[in-house]
Amino acid sequence: MIMYQKHILAIWLFLGLGSTWSWANDIEIRTSGFATLGFIDNSSDSLGFHPNLKVPSQTGFSFKTDTLVGGQVNVAFNSDWEAVGQVVLRDRVDKDALNYVEMAFLRRNLGKNWAIRAGRMNTDLYFLSEYQSVGYAYLWARPPVEFYSGVSSISQVDGADILYKTRLDTGFLQFRMAYGATEVKLQTSGGDPTIEFDDLFTVSTIYHANDWELRASYLRVPTEAFTGSIFDQLDVAIAQVPSVFWPEAEEINNQLDFVGKKADFYGLGYKIENDTWMFQTELAYLKSNWVAQADNYSGYVSVGYQLADWTLYGIAAKIKPTEATFTLPASTPPPGTPETLIAMINAIESASNQELEEARQSQTTYSLGVRWNVNAKLVAKIQWDNTRVDASNYGFWIADTVPDSASRINVISGNISVVF
Amino acid sequence: MKGIFLSSLLFLLSGICQADALVVVVNKDNPVDALSKTQVIDIFMGRYITFPDGNPVKPFDLGAELDVKRKFYQRLVNKDLAKINSYWARLLFSGRASPPESVDSMKLLLARVSDTKGALAYLPEASVDESVKVVYRLE
Numbered sequence: 001m002i003m004y005q006k007h008i009l010a011i012w013l014f015l016g017l018g019s020t021w022s023w024a025n026d027i028e029i030r031t032s033g034f035a036t037l038g039f040i041d042n043s044s045d046s047l048g049f050h051p052n053l054k055v056p057s058q059t060g061f062s063f064k065t066d067t068l069v070g071g072q073v074n075v076a077f078n079s080d081w082e083a084v085g086q087v088v089l090r091d092r093v094d095k096d097a098l099n100y101v102e103m104a105f106l107r108r109n110l111g112k113n114w115a116i117r118a119g120r121m122n123t124d125l126y127f128l129s130e131y132q133s134v135g136y137a138y139l140w141a142r143p144p145v146e147f148y149s150g151v152s153s154i155s156q157v158d159g160a161d162i163l164y165k166t167r168l169d170t171g172f173l174q175f176r177m178a179y180g181a182t183e184v185k186l187q188t189s190g191g192d193p194t195i196e197f198d199d200l201f202t203v204s205t206i207y208h209a210n211d212w213e214l215r216a217s218y219l220r221v222p223t224e225a226f227t228g229s230i231f232d233q234l235d236v237a238i239a240q241v242p243s244v245f246w247p248e249a250e251e252i253n254n255q256l257d258f259v260g261k262k263a264d265f266y267g268l269g270y271k272i273e274n275d276t277w278m279f280q281t282e283l284a285y286l287k288s289n290w291v292a293q294a295d296n297y298s299g300y301v302s303v304g305y306q307l308a309d310w311t312l313y314g315i316a317a318k319i320k321p322t323e324a325t326f327t328l329p330a331s332t333p334p335p336g337t338p339e340t341l342i343a344m345i346n347a348i349e350s351a352s353n354q355e356l357e358e359a360r361q362s363q364t365t366y367s368l369g370v371r372w373n374v375n376a377k378l379v380a381k382i383q384w385d386n387t388r389v390d391a392s393n394y395g396f397w398i399a400d401t402v403p404d405s406a407s408r409i410n411v412i413s414g415n416i417s418v419v420f
Numbered sequence: 421m422k423g424i425f426l427s428s429l430l431f432l433l434s435g436i437c438q439a440d441a442l443v444v445v446v447n448k449d450n451p452v453d454a455l456s457k458t459q460v461i462d463i464f465m466g467r468y469i470t471f472p473d474g475n476p477v478k479p480f481d482l483g484a485e486l487d488v489k490r491k492f493y494q495r496l497v498n499k500d501l502a503k504i505n506s507y508w509a510r511l512l513f514s515g516r517a518s519p520p521e522s523v524d525s526m527k528l529l530l531a532r533v534s535d536t537k538g539a540l541a542y543l544p545e546a547s548v549d550e551s552v553k554v555v556y557r558l559e
């Protein structure tokens with residue numbers, strides 16, 4: 001963790017070389033903020049719903065899931081230098097103070113086409129990735145969980161990025177690369193793991209012309225550290241069995257270990273809108289070499305129809321693994337292995353295979369909602385989500401006992417969002 | 421008679437059109453003499469922070485004159501104010517760009533443009549005075 005903080009300091013010093021800062025009258029300070037007061041009504045009393053893995057799940061009725069307030073300061077030192085800081089207060093799994101800092105970076109503009117930032121930034125992986133907490137800024141009461149829940153675990157990066165932008169034909173092109181690290185604490189049915197990702201790299205490109213926008217993004221994220229998950233407990237349990245009685249144990253431990261594994265995320269998105277209609281779709285492919293994270297496709301299609309200050313919208317979203325659940329290689333205890341050990345090995349195998357099954361995400365949601373532009377700074381939304389979760393694939397839900405059959409769950413979300 | 425009527429009608433219409441016409445202006449000492457529609461869009465939508473000659477630009481919005489603001493963005497990018505507000509919320513709270521500074525009156529706007537070398541603003545053509553220079557006219 002210390003390494004990348006030194007890198008950030010080096011980048012800031014580099015940005016400062018050869019530049020003259022003009023203080024006094026040129027400094028402009030702008031403060032702004034946003035807030036959402038929201039509720040959910042989850043039809044399930046046993047399956048906890050959360051919009052992403054960094055927010056605690058809730059059953060039944062709750063104001064905690066979506067309610068938040070954010071504050072931001074922009075300090076423009078001159079036309080070349082700007083600092084931005086943003087804090088978002090909301091219910092989080094990880095209540096460490098630094099986690100409420102959503103952004104804190106220094107930007108250096110290099111002419112009209114280039115910009116470099118260093119500090120904490122949002123990863124630019126999908127349409128809402130940089131403003132998902134700002135309900136005022138987008139159509140839905142809730143972004144599709146199938147697409148946004150998993151990848152928003154990597155919503156921030158502590159590091160640096162470089163941006164290139166230019167007019168291209170009748171449109172505008174932006175290209176961004178970012179490098180750094182991040183640490184997240186998530187809530188899953190298999191515990192609340194803390195994961196450190198180092199050597200994180202993202203690249204994104206956006207082209208928008210007239211009323212439409214096309215984007216593509218890639219993320220590579222290797223795991224540096226992983227603690228607090230049920231897989232840690234399984235690791236400890238496996239280590240208690242002498243390897244002579246469980247020859248496959250070392251291989252199993254290697255496969256269950258998240259450290260040193262990596263994931264690759266590929267995203268595509270397109271949206272178009274006019275005075276009346278708005279259409280938006282995104283598709284992603286996640287590839288992981290960790291057995292507990294199955295490769296998957298996720299995506300959604302959203303259509304909205306606007307009439308004066310009201311917009312009616314519908315969403316269809318899906319996530320589906322592309323491979324069968326990984327199961328541990330069957331143990332082959334040698335003759336003479338004590339019965340108690342065989343029972344222990346079988347129990348660990350069973351628990352591991354169950355955990356691998358329950359970590360999968362496979363579900364489909366159909367949503368209907370309406371947004372009302374109350375005035376220039378206030379919007380109200382209400383949305384109904386009907387989700388079918390495939391048997392045992394409850395990776396997005398929190399439960400003491402995960403059902404082994406499919407479930408259909410309704411979640412009603414309502415919120416008012418304001419900017420100031 | 422018909423000719424006088426038509427001439428009067430045309431004169432009246434031109435007056436209405438001029439009163440309704442919006443222009444984009446800069447400080448009178450700004451070396452920029454003209455901007456294209458694309459260049460005006462790129463600045464007012466936060467894509468570029470400089471004029472085409474590389475000098476820093478500071479755009480202004482007419483905050484209290486909502487009808488003028490509404491017409492400006494409708495003619496510039498064909499979007500209503502609700503969509504413009506959402507657009508700027510996305511840019512501002514993603515840290516990418518800040519919206520134009522909002523000014524509450526035409527008189528104050530002209531004063532700010534006069535005082536700020538890199539200023540860029542829009543106003544009704546009928547409000548233009550000698551302290552500013554027109555660089556683009558919205559049709």
